[in-house]
Each structure stands twice: as C-alpha cells, then as structure tokens.
Amino acid sequence: MSTEALVRARALAEEPLRAAGPVMGFASGTLNSLRDLWAHRELLGLLVRREIKARYKDSVLGLFWSLLRPLTMLLIYYIAVGKFLGASRGIDDFAIYIFTGLTAWNLFAEIVSSGTSSIVANAGLVKKVYLPREVFPLSTTGSALFNFGIQLLVLVGATIIAGKLPHGANLMYLPVSFILLLAFSTALALLLAAVNVFLRDVQYLVEISLMVLFWASPTVYSWAQVAKVAHGWLAELYLANPMTLAILGFQRGFWVSGANSVVPGHLEARLWIACGVSLVLLWLCQRIFTRLQGNFAQEL
Numbered sequence: 001m002s003t004e005a006l007v008r009a010r011a012l013a014e015e016p017l018r019a020a021g022p023v024m025g026f027a028s029g030t031l032n033s034l035r036d037l038w039a040h041r042e043l044l045g046l047l048v049r050r051e052i053k054a055r056y057k058d059s060v061l062g063l064f065w066s067l068l069r070p071l072t073m074l075l076i077y078y079i080a081v082g083k084f085l086g087a088s089r090g091i092d093d094f095a096i097y098i099f100t101g102l103t104a105w106n107l108f109a110e111i112v113s114s115g116t117s118s119i120v121a122n123a124g125l126v127k128k129v130y131l132p133r134e135v136f137p138l139s140t141t142g143s144a145l146f147n148f149g150i151q152l153l154v155l156v157g158a159t160i161i162a163g164k165l166p167h168g169a170n171l172m173y174l175p176v177s178f179i180l181l182l183a184f185s186t187a188l189a190l191l192l193a194a195v196n197v198f199l200r201d202v203q204y205l206v207e208i209s210l211m212v213l214f215w216a217s218p219t220v221y222s223w224a225q226v227a228k229v230a231h232g233w234l235a236e237l238y239l240a241n242p243m244t245l246a247i248l249g250f251q252r253g254f255w256v257s258g259a260n261s262v263v264p265g266h267l268e269a270r271l272w273i274a275c276g277v278s279l280v281l282l283w284l285c286q287r288i289f290t291r292l293q294g295n296f297a298q299e300l
Contacts, residue, residue, distance in 0.1 A: 029290060030286070030287065033132065033134070033290060036132045037134060040135055044135045044138060044139060047135055047139035047142075048142035051140060051142070052143050070103065070151055071154075073102055074102060077098055077102075078094065092258065093164060093256075093257040096155075096159060096162060096164065096256075096257070097222075097255050097257075097258065098219070098220055099154075100155060100247075100250050100251050100254040100255055101219035101250070101251065102219060103155050104177070104181060104219075104247050105214060105217065105219050106148070107144055107145070107148040107181060107182075107185070108243055109210050109214075110140075110147065111140065111182075111186060111188075112185050112188050112192065112210065113207065113210060114140035114143070114189075115186070115193050116189065116193055116202060117203050118139070118140050118193050119136055119137070119196065119296060120197060120200070120203075126296050127297045134286065137186070137190050141182075141189065155254060159256065164256040165256070166253055166254050170253055172253075173249040173252040173253040173268070173271065174250065174253035174254075176271045176272060176275050177248075177249025177253065178250075179275050180242060180271060180275040181243070183279050183281070183282045184242045186282055187281045187284075187285040187286075188285070190286055190289045191285040191288060191289065192206060193289070194288065194293065195292075197295075197296050197299050198295075198299055213241070213243060216241055217241060217244050218248060218251075219247055222262075223248060223261075223263055224261060224262040226238060227262060227264075235264075239264055239270065242274045242277075242278055245267070245274050246274075248263060248267060249267070
C-alpha cells in the first residue's frame with residue numbers, strides 16, 4: 001500500500017462514526033429530518049431537475065406538453081359540461097372559472113400520483129446508498145410546482161386578455177389556499193409513498209380515488225349548484241374535503257366575475273383551520289414515513 005493510501009486510511013479511521021438513518025422521536029426526529037434534508041438540498045434540486053428533464057426527454061415540443069393536457073381538459077369540460085350540460089349558463093366567464101379549478105386540481109393530483117410511486121421508481125438508489133428518502137416524493141412535488149407555475153402564468157394571461165385581472169381583498173384567499181393545497185398533497189404523497197413500498201396496490205387505488213375526488217370538488221361546477229342539493233351535515237361533509245376549500249379559495253382569488261357569487265359561510269375561517277390541520281397532518285405523515293423507511297431497502 002502506498003504512503004498516500006496509508007495516510008488516507010489513517011485519516012478515515014480517525015473520523016468519528018456518524019449513524020446513518022433517521023432519528024426517532026417527534027421533536028428531535030423532526031429537527032434531525034429537517035437538518036438532513038437541508039444537508040441534501042443540492043441533491044433534491046438535482047432530482048427535481050431530473051424529473052423535469054425526464055418528462056420532456058426526446059420531445060420535440062418540450063414544455064408545451066405541460067400546457068397541452070390542462071388545455072385539452074379545459075376544452076373538453078368547457079364543451080361537454082359547460083355547453084352540452086349547460087353548466088356555463090349559471091357561471092360567468094366559465095372558461096376562467098374552470099381553468100382556475102383545473103390548475104389547482106392538477107397540482108394536487110400530480111403531487112399525489114407521482115409521489116406515491118416515487119420510492120418504488122427510485123428503488124436502485126434506495127437500495128445502494130443512504131440519503132433521506134423524503135427527497136424522492138419531495139422531488140416530484142418540486143416538478144409539479146414547476147408545471148403549476150407554467151399553468152398559473154397561462155391563467156393570469158387569460159384574466160388579462162379577458163380584462164378580469166384579479167385584484168382587491170379576494171387576493172388574500174390565494175396564499176392560504178396554496179399553502180393548504182401544498183401541505184395536504186405533500187402529506188398524502190409522503191404517506192402513500194411509504195405504504196406503496198409494502199403494498200403496491202396503493203398506486204392503483206390512488207388513481208381511482210383521484211377520479212372520485214375530482215368530481216367531489218367544485219372544479220367544473222359551482223358551489224351554488226351544490227348548495228341547492230346539499231344541506232346540513234351533507235354540506236359539512238362535502239366541505240370537509242380540503243381540496244374543496246382550496247379550489248374555492250383559488251376561485252375567489254382568480255375568478256373576478258364570481259366576486260358576488262354564493263360561497264360557504266365562514267370560508268376564510270374554514271380555509272385557515274384546514275390549512276392548520278394540513279400542516280399538522282404533513283408533520284405526522286413525515287414521522288410515519290420516517291418510521292417506515294428503515295425497511296424500504298428490504299422490501300424493494
């Protein structure tokens with residue numbers, strides 16, 4: 001062995017051992033997880049860029065595809081639901097209304113669906129090296145936020161063209177609605193990503209659940225239509241869905257023509273409460289993820 005190799009081996013031997021793996025406990029474990037994620041922030045950024053590049057690899061149109069799907073959905077729902085079923089007759093500027101809901105919904109659906117399969121999709125890395133496993137579902141969140149930003153620009157552009165640029169006090173609905181949406185969807189992504197490692201049927205159940213939840217949220221129909229048929233406990237059950245509140249909040253912020261439309265009572269308070277609950281849920285799901293991730297390599 002060369003002198004240089006001996007010096008390197010001696011230096012390594014003198015280095016203190018550091019336990020690789022998550023620290024249990026709600027308080028200390030959470031702080032350790034945050035420090036670990038911060039230490040791997042560059043890796044997280046690389047994974048986000050990889051997710052974005054892989055999606056459009058060898059594609060001629062590139063980023064245009066991130067617009068084509070929501071625009072196609074907008075066209076289908078605008079014609080089928082708005083015109084054929086007559087939903088647009090009771091909703092002013094129906095195109096802006098429906099695209100607002102689709103923009104919020106697409107962010108939620110992409111984070112949950114991509115996050116659920118993120119650990120299994122990166123099985124090679126999980127089995128070979130230690131790194132905080134949260135980076136995989138979080139990288140899909142970052143990629144979804146990139147697509148969300150593009151769709152948001154289109155939405156803002158549409159409001160400018162229509163002469164209905166959002167303004168006034170209703171803009172205050174947007175930050176809390178965004179935090180609610182992001183916290184709730186990321187919490188589900190972390191929990192489902194962990195469970196999917198042990199039970200692969202979860203990713204298929206998620207696909208079906210997202211289809212049901214889409215129609216259980218006021219994305220292509222208005223709250224006024226729901227209020228006509230849902231009263232009392234049924235209305236409260238409908239409003240218990242965090243995505244319902246988040247989409248209503250986005251619509252209050254972006255849909256200028258609906259400033260005087262019917263909304264649930266105490267919508268702002270409901271949003272703040274749901275936002276707080278979602279942040280707590282995010283914390284709990286991260287702790288559950290931490291407890292389960294020790295067996296990921298064996299299961300994969």
